Amino acid sequence: MNNQQVECGCDEIPQSLLSTDEALDILLDSVKVTSKTSYLELDDALNGILAIDLCSSINVPDFDNSAMDGYAINLETDKVNIPGGLTFDITDRIAAGSIGNNLSPGCAARIFTGAPIPKGANTVIMQEECSLTDNDSKIEIYRPISLKENIRPKGNDIEIGDLILRSGIKLMPQDIALAASVGINKLEVRGRLKVGVFFTGDELVDPGIEVKPGQIYNSNRYALVALLNNLGCEIINLGNIEDSLDSTCKALETLMHKCDIIMTTGGVSVGEEDHVKPAVELLGELSLWRIKMKPGKPLAFGKVGNAAFIGLPGNPVSAIVTFLLFARPFIKKMQGYSDILNNTIKVESNFDWNISKSRREFIRVRIDNSTIPPKVEKYPKQGSDVLSSIVWADGLAEIPERSTFSSGEILDFYPFIEMTS
Ligand code: AMP
């Protein structure tokens, strides 16, 4: 059980109207990295968040070795850079994994890629550049030869003490390979966060059931579970909860001692049917933020028991966008990622923005990568209920508050490929 404390900063900012940057700063300041870690076998460590810096205790390679199939030669140093035409007696054969004998001056050892360079040898010539003579007992080399050709020196890749992997990376196949190459067989990764979710709204019905008049399908439930799965969270899903204070309190009580985070969508406005806010206030503490952004406000943040609480808006586009902009960096910080902020790229609008607005907007846009910078076009319907806009789009373009511009404006673009896949 994780017992980290999350401070919601509730006292300082009740019912606040915040900019997106302020809201993100407060969220991120409040979060502590999970203290849960476990050691995983390399085959199980993919996508884990590395919990410590890893240094190598060996050199890789640990010995000088051949970069080619060819012949290791003891080239007498007074013959360096001679124009070629030398002959060497073949006195040894060294395969990868075996150690050769001392090589005398004027002698050659048949050698294979990765095999240790024998004592006495000071260069390796690839087999294609050697001709066998005298019943294959000698080689002749016609081109000029230099010292240290085709020799991979000890420590060429990694030296003892080198920092090979940094704490906070999400382990990719190549990272796991590098750990293996220095002899590490287990990796300490951060424990998976437990996230409890439930959904409020008596209008909600799960797909597969026929909707009656006035009902809608619960899409947020599936969006949230998929978004959390993408982040590697363990999910406790209580599904749809009746829109009453009692049911909402019961759901919170079920989750508050089991989870690192509790997340909900809907019910955080101040309408009579919005019971999430009073329930969280009853059992813990809560700030209801009206964030100066579109889509999005309101966002609720607090804590219940040991769990952080994040209440996303009910409208499907708002729920996904606020998850991506706020909950995702929050979760990544708690998971121990070193790189928690969403990446943006610069794009050029192919549309005008004629009306200055006090809220920052995150509009659904499609990107055309055939130009530099890439151009974006916006979906015609930008309502927070229009879920198809987010499927049509490749990402979000950020429209700064109080701005107007003509086509050609440079904007920040948040690619879905990074945030939702
Ligand atoms: P609320 O925040 O509860 O007032 O909900 C705002 C809007 O989002 C309403 O139109 C709800 O019907 C809709 N909504 C709330 N929860 C969901 C959900 N889980 N899936 C789809 N739409 C929802």
Ligand code: MG
């Ligand atoms: Mg509702």
